[in-house]
Amino acid sequence: MAPADDRRRFARAAWVNVLGNAAKIVVEGIVGLTFGSVALLADAAHSVGDLVASVVVLVWGDTRFEDPDASHPHGHARIEPLTALFVGATIVVLGGSLLYESVQGLLAGESATFSVALVGALAFAMALMYAVYAYTVRINHDLDSTALAALAADCRNDIYTTIAALVGIVGLMVGYPPLDPIAGGLVSVLVVYQGVSIARENVGYLAGAGAPADHRDEILEILRAHPAVEGVHDLVVFYDGTVLEVEAHVEVDGDLTLREAHDIETDLVEGVRALDAVGDAHVHLDPSGIGEWKDATDGGWAGESTLLGRS
Structure with missing residues (x-):
């Protein structure tokens, strides 16, 4: 496949991630604010970091397709792990912030109001992220981009974190409000773990780690x-x-x-x-x-x- 075609496919996959995360933020943010759900807002805030990471991949990531030049005689391949490292670092920082907010919500005893709209928003988020994940993996099958792989892993983990948020909403439904910030804290821990994993892998690429x-x-x-x-x-x-x-x-x-x-x-x-x-x-x-x-x-x-x- 021609490099120009690969570059266009890369850009399409990055755009799908940008738009998917933007849609998730809007839906979860509005519903979470309306009903005061910490878990839903945590999941939406997680996607803010995902959106930033997706934009960075869109802007920087396709530099890998540029030919070698005088300033980069070996090509621009290292921009990809640098981009993926930025994705991982952004996720770690955001995860730590969400964990703090979840603990504060638990200590303050804040209570959200249950609504079917909360469940609907999370169901929408899970379906959307699975679609974005499947598309990104399919596009990346031939491109083998670490930046797209990081975004795909982020989408997959989004599904898990949304399930954790759903647990908090179930707590509201059965009359146990503290489960909402607890679920938000669990989401935060998963977010941090995901970011550390992505960052650690790409640090190895940038540092010239030995081959397997x-x-x-x-x-x-x-x-x-x-x-x-x-x-x-x-x-x-x-x-x-x-x-x-x-x-x-x-x-x-x-x-x-x-x-x-x-x-x-x-x-x-x-x-x-x-x-x-x-x-x-x-x-x-x-x-x-x-x-x-x-x-x-x-x-x-x-x-x-x-x-x-x-x-």
């Missing part, structure tokens, strides 16, 4: 499978944004011509880059058996290499 073991093993096998490769050492696989960057030293016959060595290096780089998770690969060819400069003693070459031999 299965990705590293797959890359190692590709390098070692080439018939000209006699060993692999100093393999480093880390995240550069949401994609993996690969650096490796590969040992080959030291008597190869420069053109032969170039062709081998090209094969190895193309083989590693073919993996969906890999953004770029850098392979350095070493003559086999001479070791590495970092292993040298007294200014000379070390006697043995730290290679990982082919099986």
